Amino acid sequence: MSCLLLKHHLIDFIEHKLPQEKQLKLQDHLANCRSCQELCHRFSGVYNSLDEYPLPEPSAYFYSKIVTKLEDQSANEYVLPVKFLRLLKPVAAGLFLVTGITVSLLFREVVNSGSLVASPNTTIDASAWANEFYLDNNEETMVDLLLNNEN
Amino acid sequence: MTDSELIIALVNRNENAFKYLVEKYQGMVYNACFHQLRNMEDAEDIAQEVFVEAYLSISGFRGESKISTWLYRVAINKSKNLVRKNKWQMLVQRLEKFMPGDKQVKIDLEDPSAQDHMEGMEKTEDQKILWNAINSLPENQRIAFTLNKYEELAYQEIAEIMQTSLSAVESLIHRAKLNLQKKLVSHFN
Incomplete structure (x- = not known):
């Protein structure tokens, strides 16, 4: 049971963030359980591994690069x-x-x-055409027959 | 120089004030970016962009929070955008691998799962395991957890940076720890 409890609270146990009673109980368990000791040791090694290395620092030209970017930015405004x-x-x-x-x-x-x-029902006035296009009688009759579909 | 004096000087485009801002906060912003991106070059590039944005939009800063909180917020948002962009690019590149008929122009791509997240740094096996476990956390859990563990920020400040409630941050960090525990314990078994 305590093995399971430790597995569920490993991070809080390592960081000493458990209530005191629980922390002590798990410490007692750890003193007597070899597999939990191994797990706790391995886990804390991995969990705290990132605290050990020195953080990288920005380059020496950090500020001048920002200034360059700002200048580029203002130059781009004209390209807008x-x-x-x-x-x-x-x-x-x-x-x-x-x-x-x-x-x-x-x-x-x-x-x-x-x-x-022109819709099919529209009747075209052949005499108007005759006046407009200077048609003679025969031509007018032909137009009348042709456009008004008369036999 | 106090925060409010610095803001007034920055609004007036005082070059010395901007230099002071960069010198004072560059380490903080760079580390915040690095913990999100795990790549030194990307972290430096994004950190520079954070200061560019700070310079350009300082007049919009209402002074409701500390300058550091505001810079953290910009840094986290920019890092988040880059992570998303990189994921999208990886997805597209992966899809391109399966596109028929363009084998000649196919680029030999790295397997994203094998990508070195701590490019440019010497690292131990333990650190790699932890990075991978943190990297597999959901985005908000990862951000809240790293801000708490590596930037050592209080929950209240994390809530301001992530623009969420205190209880939401508590829940995010709690779930992040449970997920990490599960992943690391299963790795050892």
């Missing part, structure tokens, strides 16, 4: 319009596409509404 234009390209392409689709849909609607094509 180009970047902005680049960003606008897909937007412009999208707008062009939408406009094309809208125009074609409108055109289709206009065509379907019949304002561009």
